[in-house]
Amino acid sequence: MSLARFSINQMTVKQLSLPELVDACRELGVPGVGLWREPVRAHGLEATAALVRDAGLAVTTLCRGGFLTATDPAERARALDDNRAAVDEAATLGTDTLVLVSGGLPAGSKDLHGARERIADALGELGPYAAARGVRLAVEPLHPMYAADRCVVSTLAQALDLAERFPAEQVGVTVDTYHLWWDDTAPAQIARAGASGRIHSFQLADWTTPLPEGVLNGRGQIGDGAIDMREWRSYVEKAGYDGPIEVELFNDALWARDGREVLAETAQRFLAHAV
């Protein structure tokens, strides 16, 4: 029973400032963090890089790039620029993994297939740029309830269909229990992802109901919901994954509490349900 592979995604305890987060990780023996671009920018990119480096914390992922489905050429160019910036930030922070949330349908569009093809085009531009800087893109399938407005990539199979067009050191996937737990084909797709070395990130969140309005901030604390975390951990491990396990919760109730207390609870839940 150890926290050796545990990583706390910054969003889980977004009420903590970066120095508070780093302090709390040191105190609790948490060895890794997944960072988000906005709070990193607020603290300063170089300052954040120094802070985590000096604390000996591993940066397991940077969240997030993506939003690559625009049809408008200017909007598309801006998205690509922003993703190149995200790659640069990942490299500066010392993480090898940039998580990508693909983006939803453009306003008025009903064309999921076309949107997915535009993501493939963008990955073709971004993959070599990222790999040249030691960063891998990790396409994250999001739960189908986000297909219209956030991420047209809804299953691990769809994410792999995109990723496999490119070398694994450029493009892989994020496996997140919250998004995949309902899918009886996901275990086979995890094996497929592992076989080509494409599991670039593994994240945990539990599924609790009722879902809140907008369905964004209702991810359950580990152990509170319907997902067997050990089962999903066994799938990625059988597929050869032995990297960090990041807990990423978006949850209004957790955000309303003391951040250190939530981090301690999350580490305890990880030990109780995922180790």
Next chain:
Amino acid sequence: MSLARFSINQMTVKQLSLPELVDACRELGVPGVGLWREPVRAHGLEATAALVRDAGLAVTTLCRGGFLTATDPAERARALDDNRAAVDEAATLGTDTLVLVSGGLPAGSKDLHGARERIADALGELGPYAAARGVRLAVEPLHPMYAADRCVVSTLAQALDLAERFPAEQVGVTVDTYHLWWDDTAPAQIARAGASGRIHSFQLADWTTPLPEGVLNGRGQIGDGAIDMREWRSYVEKAGYDGPIEVELFNDALWARDGREVLAETAQRFLAHAV
């Protein structure tokens, strides 16, 4: 451009009493209705059967049976009894199709596979009972956001994996755009369903965001959302389906309006977007 295949699911205009609904259908030239057990019971089963028969309205489905995932033996026996009653009601109402919503995980359970197997067991008991009364069971995959608390059957492939264990005249599926639109494997599964004569019901609802709290009553009016209705109609028709097309919306905003006006609008939207 005709309403010949249009059917209004009673839930779409639940503010109308059964006599009001039947009147409005006659006035607007709506030839079919999908009924729900609770309002039918409130009006009286035999009285409802006479009402729709005298009006020359087709009852395209009865909603709904199901909720077959209990582990407790007494609860399971009650669910089977209730489903046999639903079959009897369908037969009395003159519809050949009972829609089944399978049920969610029992409290505390994380075992989706086991829950799906209990549904198969129940279908084995209910299928012959239904077929003997001229009623087909139509297993409805519900959107994966309902997997925990409402329906562990989340994809058309899962529904067919269950249905195909039984003769098509006993068990088939419901194809509902709201639940399947995000799934790029659904068109092939619709072809699979058609090939064995298992498309027992085809329902339309549009996908609009943001989703409301609890995600039950946010189904969009046809044409308001992300789903290309003609595309999905073409999938079922290529698969050989030429039956009724039922519009089933659960929508608080529509329920707050005049029911006749909503029915007229829904028929108009059907003509504009699905014919």
